[in-house]
Amino acid sequence: xxxxxxxxxxxxxxxxxxxxxxxxxxxxxxxxxxxDICKSAGFxxxxxxxxxxxxxxxxxxxxxxxxxxxxxYHNSLANHIYIDRIKMLTLYAMEKKDQLGKDxxxxxxxxxxxxxxxxxxxxxxxxxIICELVEKAQENNEITKKLSTKDISDxxxxxxxxxxxxxxxxxxxxxxxxxxxxxxxxxxxFLVV
Numbered sequence: 058x059x060x061x062x063x064x065x066x067x068x069x070x071x072x073x074x075x076x077x078x079x080x081x082x083x084x085x086x087x088x089x090x091x092x093d094i095c096k097s098a099g100f101x102x103x104x105x106x107x108x109x110x111x112x113x114x115x116x117x118x119x120x121x122x123x124x125x126x127x128x129x130y131h132n133s134l135a136n137h138i139y140i141d142r143i144k145m146l147t148l149y150a151m152e153k154k155d156q157l158g159k160d161x162x163x164x165x166x167x168x169x170x171x172x173x174x175x176x177x178x179x180x181x182x183x184x185x186i187i188c189e190l191v192e193k194a195q196e197n198n199e200i201t202k203k204l205s206t207k208d209i210s211d212x213x214x215x216x217x218x219x220x221x222x223x224x225x226x227x228x229x230x231x232x233x234x235x236x237x238x239x240x241x242x243x244x245x246x247f248l249v250v
Contacts, residue, residue: 070108072098077115082157086112086164113168120165123153124182131186139194140249143187144241147217150183151237154221163225184214200248209248216240 076098080089091112095102109115130149134142154162188210194200200209220240224233 069100069104073100073105073108074115074118077112078119081112081115081164082161085160087160116165116168126153127182127186138199139190139197140199140245143190143194143213144238144245146183146186146190147213147241148234148238151217151220152234154224155233159225162221166221166225184210187213198250200245201250204248212244213241216244 073094077089077094080094080097089112091105092102094112095105109118127146127150131142131146134145137145188206191200191209191213192206195202195206195209204212217237220233220237224231224236
């Protein structure tokens with residue numbers, strides 16, 4: 058049975074996207090051209106421009122898909138206590154950045170600073186979930202009530218940004234997820250009731 062144009066189109070767009078992410082991750086964002094992506098995916102440059110305006114649009118799509126994955130992962134943690142959910146969600150997000158590599162994550166930051174607000178979009182979803190989990194953890198007496206939900210959430214988010222910045226600017230290669238786990242254990246140790 059022949060695929061419909063919509064199915065073909067979705068498959069073509071997905072193939073271009075998957076190829077772009079793979080190439081950008083392995084070779085670096087700046088080292089991959091649109092024509093490299095198309096050649097590797099087996100499509101014409103015209104096909105690329107039918108679905109995307111630029112390579113930046115690939116990053117925007119990545120952030121949207123990452124947010125969906127983050128929400129799915131959050132929903133899968135329903136059987137865990139709230140403080141464990143905070144830690145597991147944070148480590149999941151950091152592991153995803155580890156997998157993308159420094160060059161790719163640095164490009165997300167650079168584009169965010171220019172005008173796309175990619176990380177603000179990504180952080181907004183993560184921050185909303187963290188605020189919700191902190192509030193529930195406080196209600197459940199898992200985390201101190203001496204600080205507001207927003208203050209604790211800000212502390213957790215700012216810790217992540219600090220870790221990301223350190224990871225991006227350090228020449229040494231290390232696991233962002235492992236560094237986040239160490240910091241979270243210390244930080245949450247001060248917040249646990």
